Amino acid sequence: MKRLFNVVSHYQKIKALYFRYERWLMPATLVIGFLVDYFTFTSIQISVTFGLLLAYWALAGATILFVHFYDADKLPKKLRYARLFAPLVIQFTFGALLGSSLVFYWLSGALSVSWPLILIVAGLMVFNDIFRQYFLKPVAQVSVYFFATLSLFSLTLPFLFTSLSPWLFVLASALAAALFYPYVRVIPLASEHSRHQKRRMAIAIAVIVTAMNGLYFANIIPPIPLSLREAGLYHDLKVSGGRYTMLGEPETIWGALIPGQTLHVKAGETIYFYTAIFAPPKLDARIFHDWQYYDPATKEWLSQGELSFTIIGGRKEGYKGYSYRSNLVGGHWRIFVKNQRGQVLGRLNFDVTMILENIQFQEIIR
Secondary structure (H helix, E strand, O other), X not given: OHHHHHHHHHHHHHHHHHHHHHHHHHHHHHHHHHHHHHXXXXXXXXXXXXXXXXXXXXXXXXXXXXXXXXXOOOOOHHHHHHHHHHHHXXXXXXXXXXXXXXXXXXXXXXXXXXXXXXHHHHHHHHHHHHOHHHHOOHHHHHHHHHHHHHHHHHHHHHHHHOOOOHHHHHHHHHHHHHHHHHHHHHOOOOOOOHHHHHHHHHHHHHHHHHHHHHHHHOOOOOOOOOEEEEEEEEOEEEEEOOEEEEEEOOOOHHHHHOOOEEEEEEOOOEEEEEEEEEOOOOOEEEEEEEEEEXXXXXXXXXXXXXXXXXXXXOOOOOEXXXXXXXXXXXXXXXXXXXXXXXXXXXXXXXXXXXXXXXOOOEEEEO
């Protein structure tokens, strides 16, 4: 009896300590999960990254089930320590899963185009922290988990099928919904309003599927898993043995931090637009450079023509390609980098200033 009392007393002390620092532990594990996933994505092979993400996804789903089975008195009480710290596991895995979506969406599309989706993912992460007590409720928890699942599947399927077909996003939605139908049904809810809560889960899943597909076919979701690694304008470009030697204008540190740039151009000069684009191995995709000029008379952006080339995936630093134009006029310009569906990978804004004298260039090799 005394031993049982000591065990219970020890648990109560740990529980009190946990709740004392829960306010800091919950956001800390979320941030750690995000940072682990970010450095994993940027430093190791993409196939290993997806393997880890699938492991996080499985762990998150299993932990959510464990919590609800325990709370419904369907598991032995000796697992109380695991139940106590289960929310931290969920926070860590959600941080990794949502972080992966944020990293991919951020790297794969222009912020000016894909900002609504990035805002949604970032908002979920903030919501997950600030409103953590509400987040622990089944409906909110399952909704966030489903969003992470749909995002993960939409990232994974293009790698598996080496394709950017829009139907893969529809397939990802269908697979996620099909998996969650039995998942939601098996969750035991202690509340007497469990049927109502499960109905709300189903409605939330339907809303997420509809919204995400709407964003995708409106070209707001970027063309994952393509991502623009590098883009720049140059006054000369030569290719030899896969090496690009370019001449560009010197750029200050302050200039690099400010969006857009000023390009000094002589009449009749040819300007080159260089891009490096990441794509999965064996994936072929056609990339378009849409050069646009702002007409001050009509106050509209006018396309000066789309130039395209085909990329073949597999290089971590990106597949290199370029387009060029001559006889640019002074004023505001921008170039969109798109795929064949018109989804935007990136955008470069710049101003053209016409000059007569020669300027000094710096050599850049890629």
